[in-house]
Amino acid sequence: MQNEETKEMLADLIWLNALIATELLQVTENTSAILRKTSPPASCLAEHQALRATALAIAEKYRKNTMLAQHLTGHQ
Numbered sequence: 001m002q003n004e005e006t007k008e009m010l011a012d013l014i015w016l017n018a019l020i021a022t023e024l025l026q027v028t029e030n031t032s033a034i035l036r037k038t039s040p041p042a043s044c045l046a047e048h049q050a051l052r053a054t055a056l057a058i059a060e061k062y063r064k065n066t067m068l069a070q071h072l073t074g075h076q
Contacts, residue, residue: 010062011062011063012063014058014059014061014062014063015059015062015063015066015068018055018056018058018059018068019059019068021051021055022052022055022056022068022072025048025051025052028048029044029045029048032044052072056068056069056072
């Protein structure tokens with residue numbers, strides 16, 4: 001039983017870390033836009049999108065059907 005609890009806890013932590021990572025990327029983009037008074041460079045936006053996709057894939061590997069994918073599609 002403890003092994004299953006540990007597995008569930010690790011899955012939760014992986015999902016939570018992916019959520020934090022994607023939100024941190026968004027905060028970075030927003031801060032950059034505020035400081036620059038324009039959008040971040042296109043190269044940064046493309047790289048951040050790829051990083052978000054990777055974090056989402058990791059999160060969904062362990063926790064399917066959460067709101068994370070839907071939430072990320074709302075990010076600009």
